[in-house]
Amino acid sequence: MRKGSLLLLLASFGLTFLLQSCRNDEYLTVPPPVPNQSFSEEFDTVSSALARGWQLANTSVPLGSGIWQQGGGIPPWFAPYSSAGTYAGFIGADYTSTSADQGVISNWLISPALTLQNGDKIVFYTKGWVIPASATDSTDYANRLQVSINTTSTDIVVGKGLDVGNFNTVLLDINPNYIEYHTDPALYSAQAYPGNWTRFEATVFGLNGPTKGRFAFRYFVENGGYNGLATGVAIDKVSYQSASH
Template identity: 40%
Template sequence: MKKLLLSISLIFAAFSTNAQNVYSYGFNSPTATMIGADGWTRTNQSTSPSTTSLWTVANYATSTASATNQGVFQNQVYANGATVQIPNGQAGGPNSFALVNYTSTTSTATTGATISNWLISPIVTVQNGDIVTFYTRIGKYSATGEASFADRLQLRMSTAGAFSSDPTGGPTGVGDYTNLLVDVNPNLDLTSYPTTWGQFSYTVSGLTGLTDVKFAFRYFVTNGGANGSNSDIIGIDTFSVDRPTANTQDFFAGNFAIQPNPVSDVFTLSTKNGVAIEKVEVLDINGRIVSQVNGSATEALQVNVSDLNSGVYFVRVQSDLGVGTSKIIKK
C-alpha cells in the first residue's frame, strides 16, 4: 500500500507545473525605450489635451530646486530636510514605474475638464483563464488616508490585436478598447484609490481561444485639470499576464465532476462552469495513457473503461481553460 500511495503522489506531482508568464513589464526602462523598442504607445484624448503631458516613466532626480514636486511618490520623505529621495516603484529600484498627472488637460475652465490619457501595450496573446495584474497608487500622501484630489484609472482591452483602432475623437472615445477590465475609483472619492502600491487583477474570459489583444491604461477623470475639483497624479507598475497552474486536483474539482466514481463500465465527465472539454485521457498509476476520448468542445463526455483492470486510475482533462487531473477507482 505504501508503494502504491507513493506512485499516486508522484503522478500528481508530474501533472503539476508552475504558472506560465505570458507577458510582463516593469516600467524600468526610460520612456523612449518604452514607446520605442518595447512597443508601448500613447495618445492623449483629453479635453484641450496637452501634447507634452503623456504617460512617462518616472525620472525624478535628487535636486533641492523642486523638492516638493519630487516628493509626491515617497510620502514626502527627505534626506537632511532638503535633498529628495528618489521614489521607488512597486518592484525594482528608483523611478521604476510609469506616471501621469492632471496636466493632461490644458483647460483653465473653473468647472474643470475631462482627462482621458492612454497608455497602450504591445500585442499580447491570451486565452480564457489568463490573469492580468498590475499595481497602482496615487502620488500624494495623506496621514488621514485621503487624497487631496480624486483620481481614476481604467484598464481596457481590445481583441483586434494588430488591427486595433486607437481611441480618437476626444475624451469619450475608446476605439477598439471596448472591454473594461478594471475600474479603479470610478466614483472619484478621496479614499478608494490606494495611497501605497495596491494590486488589481482581472481573469480573462469570453474569448474563443488564443487571441491577440492589446491592453490600455486610461487615466480617466472628469472635472479635472488645474482648476478642476479632481485629478492629481498616479503611478502604475508591474504589469503582468500569467497563465495559472491549471493542471491540479483543485482546478479539476472546481470545474469538473465524474459520475459514478467508483465506476464499473462507463463514467460521465461533465463541467460545472460551462468549460469546453477538448480531450479526456485515462492514465494508470505509472502515467501511461490507457484510454483517450476527444471532446470536440462539448461540455460532457462519456468514457468507457470496461476493458480496464480493477484499480486506481487518473483522469486528465484538457479544456479551454487548462488541464485538470483527478483520481477514479475502477471496480
Template identity: 35%
Template sequence: MKKILLLLLFPIIGFSQNQFAFGFDGTTAAMISAGWQVTNQSSPVYATAPTWSIADYTAPTATTPFGGLTPNGQAGGLNSFALINYTSTGTSSTAGSGTISNWLITPVVNVQNGDVVTFYTRIGKNTTTADPNASFADRLQLRMSTTGSTTTNPTGGSAGLGDFTTLLDDVNPNLNLTDYPTSWATGLRTVTISGLSGPTDVKFAFRYFVTSGGPAGNNSDIIGIDSFSVDRPVASAQSFFTNNFSIYPNPANNVLNLSVKNGLTVNEISVVDINGRTVKTINNSFDSEMEINVSDLTSGVYMLNVKTEEGVATSKFVKN
C-alpha cells in the same frame, strides 16, 4: 535494503506561465521602443500636455510624490514606474479644466479565457495617518482590444475608445478621496480574462480617466502604475498531461509512443531520471504522435516532460 520510489523528486504542483510582463524600469524612450504607445485624448488638451512616461525624479525631496525621498516603484529602484498627472487637460499647465482621457497601450499579447492580469497602482500623494486621503480624486481604467495588431487607438477626444471597448477594471470610478490605493503595498489589482472564443491577440490599455480634471478642476492629481503581468494558470503538470497527452506502452522496452490531444504543438521533450538528471532531450516540434527511442536507457522509473506553448506536461513511465 528496501527500495523506495523517490517521487518527491518530481513534485506535482500548480503553476502559471507568464505571457507578458513589463516592470517600467529604464526610460520612457525604452518603453516606447518595447512597443508601448501613448495618446492623450483629453478634452481640452493643450499642445504641451503630457502623456504617460517613466518617472524621472532627479533630486527627490520630502515633498516629492510617490514616497518622498525614495520615489521607488512597486519593484525595482528609484523611478521604476510609469506615471501621469492632472496637467493632461486644461488651457495650460497651470489653468483650465476638462475631462482627462490619457492612454498607455501595451504591445500585442496573446491571451485566452482564464488568463490573469495583474498590476499595481497608487496615487502620488504621500498620505499619513493624520491625513490619509487623496488631495484630489483620481481614476484609472484597464481596457482591452480584441483586434490585436490591427487595433484602432482612441481618437476624437475624451469620449473616444477606439477598439478598447472591453472594460476590465475601474479604479475609483466614483472619484472618492478615500478609494484610490495610497501605496504600492495596497495597490495590487487582479483581473481574470473571460468571454473570448479562444486564444486571441489583444492589446491592453491603461486609461487615466477623470472628469472635472486639470489644474482648475475639482479632481485629478497624479497616479502611477507598475509590475504589469499577464499569466496563464496551468493545472498540475500531471493533470495537464492527462488532459492533453497519452503514452504507451508503459512499461516500455525500446520505444515509448507519445500521442497528442486537443491540437497542442509540442516544442520539446525531455526525459529525467529518478535522480533529477536530464538523460534525453528531443527538440522536434510535432502535434500528433511521436516515437521516443528509450532503448539506450537503463531499467528504472523516469519522468517525461513535454513542453508546449500552453505549459509543461509531466508524466511518469517505466523502462523495462
C-alpha cells in the same frame, strides 16, 4: 454468394479507410496551442518599455501637455514599488493631461500586441499621487484608472475624450465614483483610489477563442484638470499571465 462477400469486404475496407482518414484529419480541426504570452514590465525606464512595444496616447479633451512619463514627473513623485536600481522606476500620468480647469482626462498606456485568452490575468501595482490639502490632510482629489482590452485588432485606435475607440471591453475600473483619498482618518475612505502601492488584478473574459489584441491602462477622469478632480496615478510591476501556461 461470392459477389456478396466481395461487396461486404469492399464496404468494410471503405469504412476502415474513412475512419482512418478522419483520425488523420484531426489536426485540421484542433487549433495549435497558443505560445506562452506571459511577460512582465517594471517600467524602470520608459524608453526601454517603448522599445518593447508599449505605446502612449493622450486623447484628453482639451488636450494638455501631460504624458505617461518616468516617475510621474520631475522630480519623481515618490519611490517605486519595485525597481532594478532607479528611484524613478515606475510610470505615471497626471492632471496636466488636459489643459482645462475641468476637462476629460483620457490618457492611455497601451501594451505590446499579444494573443488574449479567457482567464489570462493582468496583475499590477498602482497608487495615487497624494498632495497636501491642509495642515492636517493630504488628498488625491479623486483619481481613476481603467484596464481595457482591444479584441478587434492589434491597432492602438483610441477615441478622444469619452470615446474609447477599439478598447471597448473594460476589465477593471478603479474608483469609478470619484471618491477622494484622504490621509485624515476622519475623511478616509477605503473605496478611494489607493494612496499606497496596492496590487490589482484584471481577468480577460468574453472571448470566443484566442484573439490577437492588446490591453491598456486608461487614466480616465471626467471633470479633471487644474481646478477639477485628479492629481495623478502611478503604475509599476505589471505582469501578464497566460491562463494556459
